Amino acid sequence: MTGALLxxxxxxxxxxxxxxxxxxxxxxxxxxxxxxxxxxGTQQGPGLASNPGVRRRSLSNLxxxxxxxxxxxGMPGFALSxxxxxxxxxxxxxxxxxxxxxxxxGDTAAGRQFFFGKxxxxxxxxxxxxxxxxGPDLSTVAREMTAGQIRDSLTNPSARIAAGYSLVTAELKxxxxxxxxxxxxxxxDIALQDLKGTFHPLSLDxxxxxxxxxxxxxxxxxxxxxxLQNVVAFLSKLPAATxxxxxxxxxxxxxxxxxxxxxxxxxxxxxxxxxxxxxxLTQINRDTVGKLALRWSYSVPLWTQFLPDTPYYRENxxxxxxxxxxIVAGGVMYxxxxxxxxxxxxxxxxxxxxxxxxxxxxxxxxxxxxxxxGVAILGDNVFFxxxxxxxxxxxxxxxxxVWESNMIDExxxxxxxxxxxxxxxxxxxxxAGGDWGIRGFVSAxxxxxxxxxxxxxxxxxxxDPGIETWKGSAYKLGGGSTxxxxxxxxxxxxxxxxxxxxxxxxxxxxxxxxxxxxxxxxALDPATGKRKWYYQFTPHDTRDWDAxxxxxxxxxxxxxxxxxxxxxxxxxxFFYVFDxxxxxxxxxxxxxxxxxxxxxxxxxxxxxLLPPGELNCPEHATNWNGTSFSPSTNLYYVMAIEKxxxxxxxxxxxxxxxxxxxxxxxxxxxxxxxxxxxxxxxEVAQEGPIDGKRVAGLLGTAGGLLxxxxxxxxxxxxxxxxGKTLWRMPLNATIKTSPMTYSIDGEQFVTLAxxxxxxxxxxxx
Numbered sequence: 014m015t016g017a018l019l020x021x022x023x024x025x026x027x028x029x030x031x032x033x034x035x036x037x038x039x040x041x042x043x044x045x046x047x048x049x050x051x052x053x054g055t056q057q058g059p060g061l062a063s064n065p066g067v068r069r070r071s072l073s074n075l076x077x078x079x080x081x082x083x084x085x086x087g088m089p090g091f092a093l094s095x096x097x098x099x100x101x102x103x104x105x106x107x108x109x110x111x112x113x114x115x116x117x118x119g120d121t122a123a124g125r126q127f128f129f130g131k132x133x134x135x136x137x138x139x140x141x142x143x144x145x146x147x148g149p150d151l152s153t154v155a156r157e158m159t160a161g162q163i164r165d166s167l168t169n170p171s172a173r174i175a176a177g178y179s180l181v182t183a184e185l186k187x188x189x190x191x192x193x194x195x196x197x198x199x200x201x202d203i204a205l206q207d208l209k210g211t212f213h214p215l216s217l218d219x220x221x222x223x224x225x226x227x228x229x230x231x232x233x234x235x236x237x238x239x240x241l242q243n244v245v246a247f248l249s250k251l252p253a254a255t256x257x258x259x260x261x262x263x264x265x266x267x268x269x270x271x272x273x274x275x276x277x278x279x280x281x282x283x284x285x286x287x288x289x290x291x292x293x294l295t296q297i298n299r300d301t302v303g304k305l306a307l308r309w310s311y312s313v314p315l316w317t318q319f320l321p322d323t324p325y326y327r328e329n330x331x332x333x334x335x336x337x338x339x340i341v342a343g344g345v346m347y348x349x350x351x352x353x354x355x356x357x358x359x360x361x362x363x364x365x366x367x368x369x370x371x372x373x374x375x376x377x378x379x380x381x382x383x384x385x386x387g388v389a390i391l392g393d394n395v396f397f398x399x400x401x402x403x404x405x406x407x408x409x410x411x412x413x414x415v416w417e418s419n420m421i422d423e424x425x426x427x428x429x430x431x432x433x434x435x436x437x438x439x440x441x442x443x444x445a446g447g448d449w450g451i452r453g454f455v456s457a458x459x460x461x462x463x464x465x466x467x468x469x470x471x472x473x474x475x476x477d478p479g480i481e482t483w484k485g486s487a488y489k490l491g492g493g494s495t496x497x498x499x500x501x502x503x504x505x506x507x508x509x510x511x512x513x514x515x516x517x518x519x520x521x522x523x524x525x526x527x528x529x530x531x532x533x534x535x536a537l538d539p540a541t542g543k544r545k546w547y548y549q550f551t552p553h554d555t556r557d558w559d560a561x562x563x564x565x566x567x568x569x570x571x572x573x574x575x576x577x578x579x580x581x582x583x584x585x586x587f588f589y590v591f592d593x594x595x596x597x598x599x600x601x602x603x604x605x606x607x608x609x610x611x612x613x614x615x616x617x618x619x620x621x622l623l624p625p626g627e628l629n630c631p632e633h634a635t636n637w638n639g640t641s642f643s644p645s646t647n648l649y650y651v652m653a654i655e656k657x658x659x660x661x662x663x664x665x666x667x668x669x670x671x672x673x674x675x676x677x678x679x680x681x682x683x684x685x686x687x688x689x690x691x692x693x694x695x696e697v698a699q700e701g702p703i704d705g706k707r708v709a710g711l712l713g714t715a716g717g718l719l720x721x722x723x724x725x726x727x728x729x730x731x732x733x734x735x736g737k738t739l740w741r742m743p744l745n746a747t748i749k750t751s752p753m754t755y756s757i758d759g760e761q762f763v764t765l766a767x768x769x770x771x772x773x774x775x776x777x778x
Contacts, residue, residue, distance in 0.1 A: 030096060031096060031097055031100045033104075035100075036097070036100040036101060036103075036104050037104070039093075039097065039101060040052075040101065040104060043091055044061070047088075048060065048061050052105075052108050053161075058088070061105055061108055061109075062108035062109065062159070062161050063108070063109065063158075063159045063161040063162040063165065064108075064109060067105065067106075067108070067109050068109035068159075070106075072099070072102050072103065072106060073102075075102040075105055075106060076098050076099065076101075076102045079091055079093070079098060079101055079102060079105075080092075080093070080098060108159075108161075109159055110159060111155060111156050111157070111158065111159060112154070112155040112156075112158060112159055112160040112162075112163055112245075112248065112249035113155035113156050113249065113250075115159070115160050115249065117160045117245060117246045117249040117250070118242065118246060119242040119243045119244075119245060119246025119247070120243045120246065121243070121246050121247045121250050122247075123240075123243040123247075124240075124242075124243035124244040124245070124246050124247025124248070125247045127236065127240050127243060127244055127247075128140065128244055128247055128248075129143065129144065131240075132234060132235075132236065132240075132244065134234075134244075137230075137231065138150065138151050139151065139152060139408060139411070139413065139415075140152055140247075140248070140251055141251050141252055142414075142415045142416055145210075145263055146210065146263065146393060146408045146409075146410040146411045146413075147206075147208060147209075147210055147263060147410070148175075148178060148194075148230070148231065149175040149178055149411065150408060150411040150413035151248060151251065152251055152252075152413055152414070153251070153413070154248055154251065155248060155249045155250065155251050160245055160249055163245050163248050163249065164241065164245050167233070167234040167236075167241065167244060167245070168233055168234060168241070169233060170228075170229035170231040170232070170233060171227070171228035171229040174228075174229050177194065177195065177196045177197070177365075177366075178194045178195075178196075178229075179194065179195050179225065179226075180192070180193070180194060180195075180225075180226040180228075180229070180230050181193065181194070181195045181203070181205060181223060181224065181225055181226065182223070182224040182226065183203065183205060183213075183215060183220050183222075183223050183224075184220065184221045184222040184223075184224070185215075185219055185220060185221060186219055186220070186221045187219075191205050191207055191213050191215070192205075192207065192208065193205040193206045193207035193208055193213070194206045196212070196365050196366075197358055197363045197364060197365045198363075199361070199363060200217075201216065201217055201218075201361075202214070202215065202216055202217060202358065202360065202361045202363060203215050203217060203220075203223070204358045204363060204365055206410060207265075208230075209263060209264040209265050210263025210264060210265035210266070210393070210410055211263075211264070211265035211343065211344065212265070212343060212344040212345050212365075212410075213344060214344055214345075214358040214359060214360045214361070214757065216360065263393055263410065265343055266343075266392040266393045266409075267280065267342050267343055267390050267391055267392060267393075267409070268392075269391060269435065269437055269438070271342065272285075272286055272391075272435060273286065273503055276293075277294070277755060277756035277757075278340075278341045278342055278343075278755050278756075279292075279339070279340055279341045279342075279753045279754065279755045280340055280341065280342040280390060281340060281389065281434070281435070282338050282340065282386065282387050282389070282432035282434070282498045283338075283498065283500070283563070283639065284753060284754075286434070286436075286500065286501040286502075286503070287500055287501075287502070287565065287566040287567065288498075288499075288500035288509075288563050288564055288565045288566055289565045289566065289567055289641060289642050289713075290563075290639040290640065290641045290710070290711060290712050290713060290751060290753075291641050291642060291643060291644075291712075291713040291714070291715075292712070292713070292714045292715065292754045293714075293715045294714055294715065294716065294754055294755075294756055294761050295714070295715045295716045296716070296756070296759075296760070296761035296776065297714065297716050297718065297730075297754070297761050297763065297775075297776060298714075298716030298717055298718065299716065299717045299718065299732060299739060301716075301776055302716070302718060302730045302739050302740045303739065303740055304776050304777055305730070305740050305742075305763070305774050305775070305776060306774060306775070306776070306777060307742070307772060307773070307774055308360075308361075308762065308773050308774055308775040309360075309361050309362035309773050310362060310770050310771065310772050310773070311348075311355070311357060311362040311364070311770065311771045312769060312770050312771075313335060313337075313348070313350035313353070313355070313766075313769050313770070313771065314350065314353070315333070315350065315351060315383065315769050333382060333383075333747065333768075333769070334707075334746065334747035334748060334749035334750070334766070334767060334768055334769075335350065335749070335750065335766035335767070335768070335769060335770075335771070336384050336385065336386050336430070336749050336750045336766070337349040337350065337385060337386060337387050337432075337750060337766050337771075338386060338387045338432065338639075338750055338751055338753055338766070339357075339387065339753060339764055339766070339771065340387060340388060340389075340390060340753075341359050341753075341755040341757075342390045342409075343390075343409065344359070344757070345357070345358075345359065345365065345409070346358070346359040346362075346755075346764075347387075347388050347390065347395055347409075348387070348388075348766070348771055349385040349386070349387055349388060349397065349432075350383070350385065350769075351372060351382075351383025351384075351385065351400070352369060352370050352371070352372050352373075352383065352385070352399055352400055353367065353368065353369040353385075354367070354368045354369075354388060354395065354397050354407060354412065355367050355368075356395075356409075356412060357771075359755060359757050359762065359773075360757050360758075360760075360762075362771070362773060365412075366411060366412035367412065368397075368407050368412045368413075368414070370399065372400060373399070373400050373401040376400055376401065376426075376428050377426055377428070377446065377449045378428060378445060378446060378448055378449055379428065379430050379445055379496075380400040380401070380402075380428025380429060380430055380445055380446070381400070381428070383400060384400075384430045385397075385398070385400070385429075385430055385432075386430060386431060386432040386498070386750070387432030387498075388432060388433070389432060389433040389434055389435045389440055390409060390435070391435045391438075391440065391460045392460065392461075393408055393409050393410065394406040394407065394408065394409060394415055394460060395407045395408075395409045396433045396435070396440045396442075396460070397433075398420070398429035398430070398431050398432075398433060398442050399429055400428060400429055400430075401427075401428065401429065402419070402420040402421050402427045402428060402429035402444050402445075403417055403418065403419055403420065403429070404417070404418045404420055404429075404433065404440065404442055404458060404463065405417050405418075406440075406460070406463060416462060416463040417463065418458055418463035418464070418465065420442065420444060420456060421444070423452070425446065425450065425451045425452065425490065426446045426449040426450055426451055427444045427445070427446045427451050428444065428445040428446050429442075429444060429445060430445045430496050431443050431444075431445070431495075431496045431497070431498060432498045433498070434498050434499050434500075434501065434508075435460065436457075436501050436508060436539045437539065438459065438460050438461070439457045439458060439459060439460060439466055439539065440457070440458050440460045441455065441456070441457045441458075441499065441508065441539070442455070442456060442458075443455040443456075443494065443495025443496055443497070443499075443510065444494060444495055444496065445494050445496040446494055447492035447493060447494030447496075447513040447514060447516055447531075447559075448492070448494075448513075448514070448516065448518060448557075449516070450490035450492070450516050450517075451490060451492065451494065451516070452470060452471075452472045452474075452488075452489065452490060452491060452493070453470070453471035453472055453491075453492060453493030453494045453495050453512060453513065453531075454468050454469060454470045454471060454495065455468070455469050455471070455495045455499070455510050455535075455537075455542075456468040456469070456542075457539070457542060466542075467541055467542035468542065469510075469535070469537060469542040469543075469544070471493030471494075471495060471512045471530050471531065471533075471535070472488055472491035472492065472493045472515075472530070472531065473488065473529065473530070474488070479529035479530060481526070482526040482527040482528055482529040483524060483525075483526055483528060483529075484524065484525030484526045485522070485523035485524050485525055486523050487515070487516070487517065487521075487523040487524030487528075488524070490516060491515055491516060491524065491528065491531065492513060492514055492515045492516030492518075492531055493512045493513055493514075493515065493530060493531040494512070494513035494559075494561070495510060495511070495512055495513070495561075496513070496561060497511050497561040497562070497563070497637050499511070499564070500563075500564050500565070500566050501539065502566050502577070502593060504568075504577065505577070505593070505594055506538070506539065506540075507536050507537070507538070507539070507545060507593070508536070508537040508538070508539040509534055509535070509536055509537075509564045509566070509579065509593070510534070510535045510537060510564075511533075511534055511535075511559075511560050511561045511562065511563075511564055512530055512531055512532060512533045512534075512535060512559075512560055512561070513531065513532070513559040513560070513561050514531055514532060514554050514557050514558060514559045515528040515531040515532070515553075515554055518555070518556075518557045519555050519556070519557070521553065521555050524553075525553075526553065527549060527552035527553050528552070528553055528554070529547075529549060530547055530549070531549075531554065531560075532549055532550050532551040532552070532554045532558060532559065532560040533547050533548060533549045533550070533560055534547065534548050534550075534560060534564050534579070534581060534591075535547050536593070536596060545596075546595065546596035547596070548589075548591065548596055548598065548618065550581075550583045550585055550587070550589070551583070551585045551620070552619060552620070556585075556610075556629070557633075558583070558584040558585045558633070559584055559637075560581075560583060560584070561637050562581060562582060562583055562584060562635060562636070562637060562640075563581070563582075563637075563639060563640045564579055564580075564581050565579070565580040565581070565640055565641075565642055565649070566578070566579055566580075566593060567580060567642050567644070569642075569644065569647065569688065570647075571590075571599065571688065571689060572689055576592060576599075577592065577593050577594050578590055578591065578592065578593060578599070578688070579591040579592075579593035580640075580642060580649050580688060582604060582634070582635050582640060582649070582651040582653075582686070583634070583635070584631075584633050584634055584635055584636065585610070585611075585620075585631070585634065586603050586604065586605045586608045586610075586630075586631045586634035587601055587602065587603050587604070587608075587611075587614060587620075587634075588600065588601070588602055588603070588604040588649070588651075588686050588691045589601050589614075590688055590691070598614070598618050600688070600689070600690065600691045601613070601614035601618075601691070602690065602691025602692070603691075604634070604651065604653055604684060604686055604691065604693060605630070605631055605634055605653065605655055606655060607628075607630045607631075607655060607657065608630055608631065609623060609626055609628050609629060609630040609657070610622065610623060610629065610630070611623060625660065626660070627659060627660050628657045628658070628659060628660070628677075629657060629658045629659075629660055630656075630657035630658075631654065631655070631656060631657065632654070632656045632657060632658050632679070633654060633656070634653060634654055635651055635652060635653055635654060636652075636654075636708040637708065638652055638708040638709055638710030638711070638750075638751060639710030639711050639712065639750075639751030640652075640710065640711055641711045641712060641713035641719065642688070642713070643713050643733050645715070645717070645733070646685070646733055646734060647687075647688060647689075648685040648686060648687065648688070648694055648733070649685070649686045649688050650683065650684070650685055650686075650711050650713060650719055650733070651684055651686065651711070652681060652682070652683060652684075652699075652708075652709065652710065652711065652721070653681070653682045653683075653684045653696075654679060654680075654681050654682075654703055655679055655680045655681075655682065656677075656678075656679025656680070656703060657676065657677055657679075658676055659675075659676050659677075679703045680698055680699070680703065681698075681699040681701075681703045681723075681724055682696045682697065682698055682699060683696065683697045683699065683711075683719070683721065683731065683736055684696045685733075685736065695735055695736050696736065697731065697736035697737075697738075699723045699724055699725075700723065700724065700725055701723060701724030701725030701726070702724050702725075703724055707722075707724045707747060707748060707749060708749055708750075709721055709722030709723065709724075709748040709749065709750065709751070710750060710751030710752075711751060711752075712751060712752040712753060712754060712763070713733060714754060717732060717733050717734070718730045718731065718732070718733060718739070719731045719732075719733050719736070720752040720754075720763055720765070721751075721752070722744075722748030722752075722765065722767065723748075726743060726744050726745045726746055726747070726748060726767070727741050727742065727743050727744065728741070728742045728743075728744050728748070728752075728765055728767070728772070728774075729741045729742075742774070744765075744767045744768070744772060746767040746768030746769075746770065747767065747768055748765070748767045749766075750765070750766050751765075752764065752765040753765075760775060760776075760778075761775065761776070762774065762775045763775070
């Protein structure tokens with residue numbers, strides 16, 4: 014090979030692959046004069062580094078701009094070879110790479126120490142679950158910003174104020190003043206987060222003067238060059254979230270006492286920990302309810318990354334309806350959709366923040382539909398169960414992930430649909446999937462960290478008490494799901510939880526016996542999860558009669574004596590009243606007009622079975638929908654379903670003459686039950702389909718009202734004394750959940766989710 018040829022080949026190789034240093038020199042020669050040698054811009058041209066507009070451009074788009082220029086802006090084009098053009102485009106793109114995709118030098122441990130120590134950054138910001146969420150959460154800043162932008166935000170905070178964190182002072186007409194961040198605003202309203210972490214939803218009609226403050230509340234970081242670089246390195250390498258047992262609390266956090274002593278808000282799934290959906294609010298009452306009008310609505314996006322191609326999904330999505338019961342705590346409403354949580358202004362429905370994650374493929378039953386019933390709250394965390402049974406803690410102010418705990422250890426068909434329950438310093442949740450073969454359980458987790466405290470199995474294993482009630486091998490995947498939120502009694506320090514049906518639902522060849530502890534109410538010690546007492550409503554269930562109906566705890570006079578009671582209307586058609594201190598059964602009476610499977614409940618607590626006939630009554634007497642007890646009337650209110658199925662005659666599948674007659678039509682009723690006798694005090698028939706896809710529940714109020722949805726899509730208010738309809742609103746949507754009520758600034762609201770929308774009503778101002 015001649016020397017000339019070698020030089021030619023080396024030159025060609027150089028032209029094909031310019032080095033980083035050569036590309037950098039080309040940048041300085043061609044671009045530095047206008048865009049700055051540091052790419053941060055000059056008077057002649059904008060900065061190219063940490064430029065959101067440049068960051069959004071693809072490599073091919075950047076190459077076209079470099080080659081052709083932008084004549085209208087005075088930028089010339091550059092005649093570079095293809096390799097040089099590609100290298101220059103990559104250099105410009107690298108100036109806008111996220112910090113997470115950049116090798117940022119520095120001591121991350123020292124940066125963390127400075128952030129939470131000398132720099133006092135953690136006094137306002139959270140990072141990976143630690144710190145205080147007065148300002149923006151920085152846990153994912155490495156993905157959202159470049160290293161240069163992070164540095165600029167530390168040294169010049171006012172140059173880039175995060176959305177929702179502009180500083181505002183509101184002087185109210187009453188004379189008080191609120192200063193804080195404008196987390197959400199419209200022309201007519203503003204949701205201010207004060208500097209203690211408390212939210213103040215305000216109508217601008219109440220504001221005398223609103224002062225926009227320029228700049229950021231955050232001072233420039235006082236640090237040496239080395240300390241600053243270490244902080245940038247720390248923030249550039251942050252994970253999404255890790256448990257933090259020592260995270261400081263804002264002064265506006267929700268104490269457990271607020272859940273025990275409910276006043277004007279609705280801080281739990283059922284309003285109170287007792288499970289009784291009854292509010293003491295009276296502004297909306299028999300005399301005023303006729304004026305009730307829609308105040309606001311909020312549509313929940315039902316987007317999904319996949320559509321399960323299964324008959325179950327295709328059939329049930331036709332009837333999709335939100336099952337969320339929003340909570341209101343600390344001046345904010347929290348509601349859920351499919352793998353989503355929303356923080357809303359409870360006066361207007363204006364969104365403050367939203368958390369979402371992709372739906373999970375491969376799920377079955379309700380979790381595959383995106384069903385979710387709500388959240389719980391304690392301190393600075395909102396607790397949420399995902400479709401694949403992950404328990405999440407989200408910061409109540411920012412909506413960012415604080416910790417995540419996987420509820421399941423075993424590869425079974427578990428899912429999550431439940432609204433968790435907070436008891437003391439723990440969050441408690443159960444699982445779905447009992448109709449597809451799981452071993453059910455309910456678990457408690459430390460609210461601060463997500464660490465599991467205990468797990469109570471609802472189906473015994475070999476050697477456990479109750480295993481003798483399982484004859485065969487079905488106990489291994491015996492069902493007993495726990496997807497309905499429990500109740501808590503502070504006076505006896507007892508947790509009550511409902512369990513679902515055994516599996517397989519109807520094929521009992523491998524599950525002889527009573528099949529404990531399915532179809533039960535479990536009374537548990539909340540500190541340990543150990544069972545205090547239990548009652549099984551339907552031993553050896555073969556009709557899918559889950560006991561996942563509300564367990565309502567009330568203190569009431571019962572036959573002349575004050576008693577601590579547990580009220581339960583079961584899917585098997587019987588209404589039960591227990592002394593909840595010891596599980597003694599006081600009342601067990603059918604709340605149906607027709608019940609063909611049992612004539613009653615015996616002294617031993619077991620059903621007195623009737624001989625099987627052609628009709629099976631009931632099909633399902635009620636469902637998981639909310640119930641209510643009124644201390645004013647001493648009546649318990651429930652939606653009852655009078656429907657029977659016809660038993661298939663032998664040979665009917667091949668002999669038309671043996672086919673059974675058509676199933677008799679069913680009817681749904683709003684019923685009031687006497688808690689001393691179980692007798693029906695009154696009933697009101699409902700119109701419309703009564704299938705299990707429409708399971709609207711009840712809300713009782715001290716205004717003498719019962720709010721509920723009916724099968725045809727109406728939202729109604731009835732008189733608690735006789736069920737007479739006093740107000741109605743056609744929502745024309747599937748109603749699958751229960752209403753709730755709350756008061757903000759002396760104004761009472763009533764909220765119900767229907768279809769894919771949250772509707773909120775109030776009296777005219």
